[in-house]
Amino acid sequence: MAVQKPSIPKGTRDFNTNEMVRRNYIFDVVRNVFQIFGYQPIETPAMENLSTLMGKYGEEGDKLLFKILNSGNYLDGLPEAVNGMEASQTNRQDTGSRLQYLTKHIAEKGLRYDLTVPFARFVVQHQNELVFPFKRYQIQPVWRADRPQKGRYREFFQCDVDVIGSNSLLYEVELAQIIDAIFSKLGLKVLIRLNNRKVLAGIAEAIGAPDKLTDITVAMDKLDKAGMDKVTDELVERGLSYEAIEKLQPILTLEGKIKEKFETLTAFFKDSEVGLKGLEEMKTVLLFLKDLGLKNKFDFDITLARGLSYYTGTIIEVKALEAAMGSICGGGRYDDLTGIFGLPGMSGVGISFGADRIYDVLNELNLFPEAIQSATRVLFVNFGPEEEKYCLKLLAVLRKAGIPSEIYPESAKLKKQMEYANRKKIPFVILTGLNEMESGLLTFKNMQTGEQKSCTADEIQKTLTW
RNA sequence: GUGGUCGUAGCUCAGUUGGUUAGAGCGAUAGAUUGUGGAUCUAUAGGUCGUGGGUUCAAGCCCCAUCUUCCACCCCA
Numbered sequence: 001m002a003v004q005k006p007s008i009p010k011g012t013r014d015f016n017t018n019e020m021v022r023r024n025y026i027f028d029v030v031r032n033v034f035q036i037f038g039y040q041p042i043e044t045p046a047m048e049n050l051s052t053l054m055g056k057y058g059e060e061g062d063k064l065l066f067k068i069l070n071s072g073n074y075l076d077g078l079p080e081a082v083n084g085m086e087a088s089q090t091n092r093q094d095t096g097s098r099l100q101y102l103t104k105h106i107a108e109k110g111l112r113y114d115l116t117v118p119f120a121r122f123v124v125q126h127q128n129e130l131v132f133p134f135k136r137y138q139i140q141p142v143w144r145a146d147r148p149q150k151g152r153y154r155e156f157f158q159c160d161v162d163v164i165g166s167n168s169l170l171y172e173v174e175l176a177q178i179i180d181a182i183f184s185k186l187g188l189k190v191l192i193r194l195n196n197r198k199v200l201a202g203i204a205e206a207i208g209a210p211d212k213l214t215d216i217t218v219a220m221d222k223l224d225k226a227g228m229d230k231v232t233d234e235l236v237e238r239g240l241s242y243e244a245i246e247k248l249q250p251i252l253t254l255e256g257k258i259k260e261k262f263e264t265l266t267a268f269f270k271d272s273e274v275g276l277k278g279l280e281e282m283k284t285v286l287l288f289l290k291d292l293g294l295k296n297k298f299d300f301d302i303t304l305a306r307g308l309s310y311y312t313g314t315i316i317e318v319k320a321l322e323a324a325m326g327s328i329c330g331g332g333r334y335d336d337l338t339g340i341f342g343l344p345g346m347s348g349v350g351i352s353f354g355a356d357r358i359y360d361v362l363n364e365l366n367l368f369p370e371a372i373q374s375a376t377r378v379l380f381v382n383f384g385p386e387e388e389k390y391c392l393k394l395l396a397v398l399r400k401a402g403i404p405s406e407i408y409p410e411s412a413k414l415k416k417q418m419e420y421a422n423r424k425k426i427p428f429v430i431l432t433g434l435n436e437m438e439s440g441l442l443t444f445k446n447m448q449t450g451e452q453k454s455c456t457a458d459e460i461q462k463t464l465t466w
Numbered sequence: 467g468u469g470g471u472c473g474u475a476g477c478u479c480a481g482u483u484g485g486u487u488a489g490a491g492c493g494a495u496a497g498a499u500u501g502u503g504g505a506u507c508u509a510u511a512g513g514u515c516g517u518g519g520g521u522u523c524a525a526g527c528c529c530c531a532u533c534u535u536c537c538a539c540c541c542c543a
Binding site: 058060114142146148151153157218325330356383413415420421422423443 | 467517535536538541542
C-alpha cells in the first residue's frame, strides 16, 4: 500500500506537550474562577441534531455549520427529482434551494457551533432535574466551517459560563467580576466593553427606523475599524433614510465620560421606552461595577453590537489592550433562547472565553509563567539491574510524596541519560550507583546550576517538597 | 462565500534566463569523553522539491487544477 502523507483537516491543529501544559494552565485558571463563583460543570455531545442548531445564528451561521453525513445509504428515500433537477435547472437560486433540500435529507446531525445553544437545549431537556437559577460552566471545543486566519480556527475551545432562570442584573455584574478575575490572574490587561440591546433598539426607534435594528447595529459595529464615512455608506446601502442617518451620527460619535453619555442618551430617548429601559439596566450594572473597583477598565460603548441574534439585553465583549486580536471573550443576555425548545420565559445571561485566542495573546506577550514549563521534577539515572531495584523503592517514596519523578528505562550511557534530563528540562537528577547504595548517600544534582552533592533520600525529599 | 498569499531535509531558508548528482545553518544520530547534560571538533543519516496533470530534448523554476499556510473582506471566540 502506498504510504500516505499524514495531515489534518484545514483549520485544525495538534497540540504538543509544551502547548498542552500552557493550554491547561489557561483552562485551570478559568475553571477555578468559575467554581469560586459557584458555577458547576456540564458537558454536551460534540454533535447535535441539525434541527437544534439551524436558524439560531443567523443566515451566516447556518452556512458555517459542519454537517455530518447520515450513515448507511443516505441516498435511499431521496426523491428522484433531486437528482433529475441537476440538468434542467442551472440558475443559482435553484441550485441553492436544491442544495438545501438535499442537505436536509442526507445530513441530520451537525457539529456544535457554540456552547450556548446546546446549553439551552440541555436546560429544556433536563428542566425537571435542575435547580434554578442554574449556574453552569462548560469547557469544550466548537467547530465552524470558516476560513482560517489570524485568531480564527475551525476547531477551537470555548469556556462558557452561563446562568439561566433569573433576570437579575446581579449576574451581569458577576460575569464582569469573573472576567476581571480571570484576566487579572492571567496577567492580561483588557478592556471590558458593555452595551445593551435595548439601548440599540432605542436608537433605532429614536431615529425612526425601528425595523432596521440589525442593519444599524451591523454597520455601527464597524465604526472603530472602518470610520464614519464607510459606516454612513453602508447605512445608505442598507436602506436607511438620510434623515435617520443624520439623527444617528451625533450618537455614534458620542465620547467622553459615562455620565455624559447617559445625559445625552436620556434626552435622545425621551420618546423611546425601550431605550430608557436599556439605559436604566446599563446604569444599574455600571454603578455596581464602579463600586466594586475592578482591576480592569470597563466602558459603556454604544457601538458594540455583537452579531448573534439571540441577545436581548446586556452585551459584553472583552479585548486585550496590548495585542492585536479580535475579542477574546464575549456574551450577553438572552431572554428567550429556551422558548424555541418549548420552555418560554427563561432568561439567561452568559459569556464565553475564547481559549485559543487567549493562548495566542498570552504567547505573543510572553505572559506564560516559567514555572509551568516542566512536569517531571527529578530523574533517577539507571546504572543497572541492582541499582534499578534500589531506585524503584525510592521512586515510589517520592511519588507518594507527590513529587513528579521518573527513572531512565535502561542503563544507557550516562551522557545519554543526562541529555534526556536536559532536554526534558528536568531540574534535578539522582545518581545512585553501587557506591551510593553502600553509603546510603545519593548523588543529587541540580541541572540548572550544575552543582551536585551527597544527600540522604530524606534530605532530597525535603528539598523537592515545596 | 469573495480577493490575495505561501509550500524545497525535523526547523529556518538558499537554489542563476528552465540545463549534469538540489545546497546551507540549526536540529538529530554516532564518536572524540566506559560515573555526568548545556560548549567545541569530527563523521553520518535525512529530500517522490505539497499533490495531480500539462508544456519541453530537459521542470524545484513555466502553465492549469487541487490541497495546505497565512492575510484581508464577510462574520466571529
